[in-house]
Each structure stands twice: as C-alpha cells, then as structure tokens.
Amino acid sequence: MQAFAEYLIAGLLLIGGAFTLIGAIGLARLPDFFARLHAPTKATTLGVGAIMLGSVAYFTVSEGQVHVAEILITVFLFLTAPVSANILAKAAMHIGVARTPETHGNPWDQ
C-alpha cells in the first residue's frame, strides 16, 4: 500500500477515535441530562463518519476496487441519531428530569 494512503487512513482513524472519546467524556462531564444529549448526537457522529471514511479508503486501496457500502452506516446514523435524541428529550421532559439551575427558559408542560 502506498505510504500516502497509509497516512490518510491512520489520520482518519485517529480523528474518529478522538471524537468518539470526546463524546464519551462529554457524556460524563456535562451538567445535566439535556446537555448530555448533545455529546452523542454530534461528536460521536463525526467520529463514526471519520472511521467510516478510513474504512472506505482502506478497502478501496488494498483491494483495488471501490468500496462504498460503509457510507450507508453513516447515512443511517444521520437519519436515526436525531430521532433517538428527540425521543430521549421528550421522555425526559415527560417524567421531569432535573435540569441545572443555569438553564434558561422552560420546556412546556405536557
């Protein structure tokens, strides 16, 4: 495999790993349930996207033919992540999960 491809793939995997790790740190560090919702819907999405690009690049270079099926993983993740975040937020508002005192504004009462 060419050296350039190896650097590219390694870089993509590192970026993906870093963002997934940051997403996990966010899950532990952010102050309340609603804030924690933000970490998995974004940081992790980019993490998975970068790892997916690395996979596409690796199999395309090593087997000499274009591999694109991995892109579907990211597409489906983009479709499902907002829906699950939305349902989690709705459920949390429904049972009245505590919010940090710094929060401005109020969700309406259901």
Add this chain to the structure above:
Amino acid sequence: MFARLGFPQPFLSLCLFLVWQLLNDGFSGGSVVMGAILAWMLPQLTRNFWPERPALLKGWLLPLYVLRVLWDIVVASISVARLVLSPRKPRPAFISYPLTLEHPLAITMLASTISLTPGTVSADVSDDQRILLIHALDAEDEQAIIETIRSRYEKPLQEIFL
C-alpha cells in the same frame, strides 16, 4: 388502472435505488435490475401508509442543502468537542422556535438538521405544529440562535418544499 402502476413517489424510488447500489458496493448488472424492481415495488406496497405526498418544489436544491448540513456537522462536532474539554460551564437553554414551515416532512427535516448541528437538539413540536422546542447546549443569545436557524436552514427548506 395504469395510473397505479407508475412511481407514486419518484424521490423515494430514487433513494431506494441508490441505497441498493450502495449495499451492493457499486453498480453492476444484477444490482441495477434488482434496484429498479425494489424502487418500483416498495413505494407501491407502502403507498397507503403515506397520507399525502410531499411537494418537492425545487428538488435540485436538496443536494446543496445536504452538503451545507454535512459541513455544519463537522463544525458543530468541533465546537461541541471544544466545549466538552474546556473548563467553563455551558449555559443551557430551552428555546421556543416559531415555525414557518408547514409540511410535516419539511418540519421533520428541519428538526433533524437542528439536532445534528451546532449545540442544539430539537426536543419537541407543539401539537399544532407551530412551535419547535429546542434545547441549546450553550446559548449566549437566544434570539441569535433563532435567527441563525431561520436564515441558514428554514429558508432553504422553504424553497425546496411548499
């Protein structure tokens, strides 16, 4: 009779066809034939489940919108990552966003976009579909967030769907 044999939802058919090609790792004779059959059959089988078909006014703008959202996802991820790692505390807020979009599919797309982009998650839609409740992770100026969403996402969607 023949009216029922066409493609009731061309856009859904196109998506199904492309997804099938991706699942087969690129175009080949077999995947094109099978993809075409699926693209015709699935919308036919599910046509009664779709209450009304969305009117795509300017469908060619959709890829541009998707590219913009993809770019924003990258920017959003970096800004959320920075916030997670910085020692200062975020200032979360619930924001009520007055919707001007009317079509349910357009509202769904806006809500999904909001969830995927900078520091905002859409939490709920009011029963009359006029207000979208958004949770912002770090809101300094709530009005500014509303303006950004309005100009960056809702306006383009309004042009695409009617």
